[in-house]
Amino acid sequence: MRAAGSGTVKPPAEDRSWHPAAKRWFRALKHSGQAVFYEPSDWAYAQLAADLLTAEMTMEKPRAATIGLVLSMMDNLMTSEGARRRIRVELQRPGVDDADGAATVSMLEKYKNDLAG
Numbered sequence: 001m002r003a004a005g006s007g008t009v010k011p012p013a014e015d016r017s018w019h020p021a022a023k024r025w026f027r028a029l030k031h032s033g034q035a036v037f038y039e040p041s042d043w044a045y046a047q048l049a050a051d052l053l054t055a056e057m058t059m060e061k062p063r064a065a066t067i068g069l070v071l072s073m074m075d076n077l078m079t080s081e082g083a084r085r086r087i088r089v090e091l092q093r094p095g096v097d098d099a100d101g102a103a104t105v106s107m108l109e110k111y112k113n114d115l116a117g
Contacts, residue, residue, distance in 0.1 A: 033091035
């Protein structure tokens with residue numbers, strides 16, 4: 001099944017009240033290669049993860065279970081190399097040859113083009 005995407009999706013602004021770690025992650029997410037596939041719902045999910053991370057990081061004793069949940073949410077957004085490898089997505093840095101062992105973004109581009117129709 002295929003469905004049309006939202007077209008160009010502008011990432012939302014970060015919440016100024018977020019914990020510095022949540023801000024750092026959200027800013028990095030905006031500049032990450034996999035973000036080209038994010039829909040508005042993905043950005044809302046990322047904001048929820050940042051909200052939860054902020055809530056836990058501002059507690060005197062953060063709960064491991066909630067931190068684990070946040071890390072799982074981050075993985076769902078392909079935040080880590082391991083998460084991307086599990087779903088066979090590789091990112092390529094511009095000007096880097098695959099023969100050098102660099103990852104490729106060609107799969108992402110293929111999926112994007114396939115979804116665009």
